[in-house]
Amino acid sequence: MKYIDEFRDPSVVRNLVRAIEKQAAELPVKDLPWQIMEVCGGHTHAIFRFGLDRLLPDNLEFVHGPGCPVCVLPQSVIDQAVQLARRPGTLLCSYGDAMRVPGNRGSLLAARAAGAAVQVVYGPRDALELARRHPDKTVVFLAIGFETTAPATALALRSARAEGLSNFRALSHLVLIEPPLRALLADPGLRIDGFIGPGHVSLVTGTAPFEFIPAEYRKPLVIGGFEPVDLLQSVLMLLRQFARDEARIEIQYRRAATPGGNRAAQAAVSEVFEPAPQSDWRGLGLLPRSGLQLRDDYRDFDALPLLDVVDDAPGQDPRCGCAAVLSGKMKPVQCPLFGRECTPKDPRGALMVSSEGACAAWYQYRLQDCANE
Known part of the structure; x- marks a missing residue:
C-alpha cells in the first residue's frame, strides 16, 4: 500500500496541479487548447478513473490515442x-x-x-x-x-x-506501436502538440519506436507511468518542453522503463x-x-492455414465512431451510438468493450456529463 499511496498522495497531486497551472499560463495563446495525446489505453482509463482531465487548465486537453490492443482489433x-x-x-x-x-x-x-x-x-x-x-x-x-x-x-x-x-x-x-503513430502524425487534420508514451510498451522496446516523433515532427514525448502522480508529472514535463520550444524524449516512468528496453x-x-x-x-x-x-x-505453428475463405458479411455500423475516436478526431460522447445503442452491456464497437477503451472509460466515469451534453 505504501508504494501505491506514494503515487496517489493528495498533497503531491495538488502541488503538481499548481505547477501545471503556472506553466500552462505562460504558454503562447492558441486558437485551440494545447493537445496532449496519451497513447496507451491504460493511461486513458487512469485519466478518467482519477479525474485527471478535470484538473487541467482550460488551455490543455487530453486526446485519446490508439494504444488499446483490444480496441484496434479489426x-x-x-x-x-x-x-x-x-x-x-x-x-x-x-x-x-x-x-x-x-x-x-x-x-x-x-x-x-x-x-x-x-x-x-x-x-x-x-x-x-x-x-x-x-x-x-x-x-x-x-x-x-x-x-x-x-x-x-x-x-x-x-x-x-x-x-x-x-x-x-x-x-x-x-502489432507495433510506431506505424499507427506515424499514420496519425501524417494526418494534417490532427493537431497534437505532445505525447505521453506508453510505459508498458517501453519496458520492452525502450525509446526506439518513438525517436522519429521529435526528430521528424518536432513534437516532445514523455514515457509515463499509470498512477495520478505519474501522469501529472508527465504533463508538467511536456509543458516545460512546450515553453522552451523543445522536442525530445524524456522518461518519467524511470522506476521501470529504460532507453534500451x-x-x-x-x-x-x-x-x-x-x-x-x-x-x-x-x-x-x-x-x-x-x-x-x-x-x-x-x-508450422501458424493458425492461418487452418482457415477457410471467409465469406462476405455485413460491415460495422457506419454510424460507429470508433475510427474517429481511435485517431483522436472525436470524443466518445460525440458518437451517435454512445450510451444509447452502444453500452458496455451491449457494445457496438471495440472501444466500449475493453476497460482501456476510451468509450468504456467515458461511460464508466463520465456518464452524467454525457447525459447533459
Missing part, C-alpha cells in the same frame, strides 16, 4: 477467431477482454454460447498447457497486443517447438516473429509493416 481478426473456434477438434484460447469484441458475425462470447470451443486464458502459457493436456485437440491462442505481450507469445511458441507440440498454434494479431524480450520476439507486409487496424485501415507474423522456422 473485425476480420474476430471473424477468423470465431471460425477457428467452430472448427471441429479446435480449442480457441483468448484473453477475456477480447471475448466481447464484435466481429462481422458476432463475438467469441456469442460463438461460445452457440457451442463453439472457446477458453478464456490469462496468457499464452495457459494455452500451451492446454495443448499439453489435450493432445487430441488443436489449441489456438489468439495472440493480440503491442510489444508488451509479444515476448510471452514468443516464449510459448519457442517452448512448443522445443517440446514438439504440433497441436499448438497462434493466430497472430500482435528489455534486450532479452526483444531477442525472443526477433527469433520467432518478423514484421508482416501489412496489418489491418480498426479505425486506421491497412498499415505497412505494423504487425508481426511468424518466421519461416515457426510457420
Whole structure:
C-alpha cells in the first residue's frame, strides 16, 4: 500500500496541479487548447478513473490515442477467431477482454454460447498447457497486443517447438506501436502538440519506436507511468518542453522503463516473429509493416492455414465512431451510438468493450456529463 499511496498522495497531486497551472499560463495563446495525446489505453482509463482531465487548465486537453490492443482489433481478426473456434477438434484460447469484441458475425462470447470451443486464458502459457493436456485437440491462442505481450507469445511458441507440440498454434494479431503513430502524425487534420508514451510498451522496446516523433515532427514525448502522480508529472514535463520550444524524449516512468528496453524480450520476439507486409487496424485501415507474423522456422505453428475463405458479411455500423475516436478526431460522447445503442452491456464497437477503451472509460466515469451534453 505504501508504494501505491506514494503515487496517489493528495498533497503531491495538488502541488503538481499548481505547477501545471503556472506553466500552462505562460504558454503562447492558441486558437485551440494545447493537445496532449496519451497513447496507451491504460493511461486513458487512469485519466478518467482519477479525474485527471478535470484538473487541467482550460488551455490543455487530453486526446485519446490508439494504444488499446483490444480496441484496434479489426473485425476480420474476430471473424477468423470465431471460425477457428467452430472448427471441429479446435480449442480457441483468448484473453477475456477480447471475448466481447464484435466481429462481422458476432463475438467469441456469442460463438461460445452457440457451442463453439472457446477458453478464456490469462496468457499464452495457459494455452500451451492446454495443448499439453489435450493432445487430441488443436489449441489456438489468439495472440493480440503491442510489444508488451509479444515476448510471452514468443516464449510459448519457442517452448512448443522445443517440446514438439504440433497441436499448438497462434493466430497472430500482435502489432507495433510506431506505424499507427506515424499514420496519425501524417494526418494534417490532427493537431497534437505532445505525447505521453506508453510505459508498458517501453519496458520492452525502450525509446526506439518513438525517436522519429521529435526528430521528424518536432513534437516532445514523455514515457509515463499509470498512477495520478505519474501522469501529472508527465504533463508538467511536456509543458516545460512546450515553453522552451523543445522536442525530445524524456522518461518519467524511470522506476521501470529504460532507453534500451528489455534486450532479452526483444531477442525472443526477433527469433520467432518478423514484421508482416501489412496489418489491418480498426479505425486506421491497412498499415505497412505494423504487425508481426511468424518466421519461416515457426510457420508450422501458424493458425492461418487452418482457415477457410471467409465469406462476405455485413460491415460495422457506419454510424460507429470508433475510427474517429481511435485517431483522436472525436470524443466518445460525440458518437451517435454512445450510451444509447452502444453500452458496455451491449457494445457496438471495440472501444466500449475493453476497460482501456476510451468509450468504456467515458461511460464508466463520465456518464452524467454525457447525459447533459
